[in-house]
Amino acid sequence: MLDQLISTGKKSTRDGFGAGLFEIGKQNREVVALCADLIGSLKMEAFIEAFPERFFQIGIAEANMMGIAAGLATAGKIPYTGTFANFSTGRVYDQLRQSIAYSHKNVKVCASHAGLTLGEDGATHQILEDIGMTRMLPGFTVVVPCDYNQTKAATIAIGEHYGPVYLRFGRPDWPVFTAENQKFEIGKAQLLATGSDVSIFATGHMVWQAIEAAKALALEGVSCEIYNIHTIKPLDEAAVLDSVSKTRCVVTAEEHQRNGGLGDSIAQLLARRLPAPMEFVAVNDSFGESGKPLELLDKYGLSVNDVAAAARTVLTRKK
């Protein structure tokens, strides 16, 4: 199973979003798109060209964009907002909270350039708190797909689901390893490799890092079970409990602060239901900085080696 997880090439998850948006736009005429002056970055050109009357350029005014999206949704449209993850969450948190979450609007908040892998722009833009912010909002679904194909499928799937969604993806070209034209099931964790020694729960770009780490660990005789937690909320609790009841130790991996992210969510579940030793591969209460994506993952403890090291550590704590 692990051997079959191979990269067929590199493409960005934001390109997957653009492809998915065009597709859902074709399928459902109620889908509309909004962008705050980042059309090229969000890869929204195909949608805009095909459906110009269903696209709204908002300019650099993200708070207004979220309010307009809430109004469009009120009248029955399915708005997809597009901007960087930073401007999709922290900048507009109160708008997300009142006009969208509390009012239960069918708005799809689509957020690119999340995390350290945004790279050279540096910490002002490398948001590492967005998963935490959005998963705290009652009623929000939080989706973080792992590669181009899955981001395309997720972009389509969230349009078929009623309710507010935060869809997080990234900037860099990244290995593509999930199936083309897959069916994306919100809330259902994706089992990538079965194993018996340690469970690795990863999300977003870190899923590929987990796969690479598991391959290295296999050479040392360590058997890793890898789950792609593409839906942070609602968490697939059954899948997590099932895996941990077998392996009895856990590594989580995410391009996010340790506080508030996927690791927190899984720790909360396990503390209540199935306590187990756990290691967290995540940014540890720090801002990022300018650099190349892989350099940054290395410096901030999110490299393939860091995931493997976390697995080795947690195995020593296993009873």
Added chain:
Amino acid sequence: MLELPFFFTFVPSKTKTLRHSHIFRITMADIQQLRRIATQVRRDIIRQTSMAASGHPGGSLGCTELFTALYFEVLKHDPKFSKTGAGEDMFFLSNGHISPVWYSVLARSGYFPISELATFRKLNSRLQGHPATHEGLPGIRVASGSLGQGLSVSIGAALAKKLDNDPNLVYTLTGDGELQEGQVWEALMFAAHHKVDNLIAIVDWNGQQIDGPTAKVMSLGDLPAKWAAFGWEALQIEHGNDMQAVLNGLAEAKMHTGKGKPVVVLMKTEMGFGVDFMAGTHVWHGKTTNAEQTERALGQLEETLGDF
């Protein structure tokens, strides 16, 4: 809508931008009836806020003519309530703290039982302190309370109406102090650029906010000039507590829709209007009347439709 037995010609309110006189289908008797409704709405405001010992009576009293005019005359609306608002006018309240006046006109126009006004701000009520959709109160389409968001939401609804070729209008009310929120000016810029001309924004221009007069807290400057400079058709109602003036102003605003520009009505009102000791001050913005004050206030407001 009220009965319309004959046409009534009236003199439009004093506005700089008025271009034509017009005929408005409302009778003197109708205006008397709207005034009687407004008196009851004011009683409802005082009674809701005093019973809850919490809420914002001042701004609610100041906007009573507007809400009465909207729900009993101007809006094409159906109290059976569809959240999408397809085929009807839609109203969004941005300054959600004046919920008591909205709840009163919604109940009195048939959206929910009048008796439910007694639950305002109490546990397990649909009448939350600030309007919300969460408990399913008919008439509310989006939560408001955190200021500055309603104009954006209204623009979204207006854009949807255009996409759906729905000729009805979207109305929204914001406070004047609320204009201190930056998001409002983002929305102003957008609406002009995208020619959102099926939208009528109304500003409750009472010159008061919680901490005092707006001129002292944070000057708003020349509001008509600011809205006009942002590309809006900026109209004014000089006497927003005069039912006739409000009707005239809204009729005029409606005439300016569909002409490529969003329309704003800057409506001068007196906070606390209708109760002598509450009028013209910010003191009753977020403060309620005690038992003795409630009696005094209700003594000035005739019970025309029966208290809840």
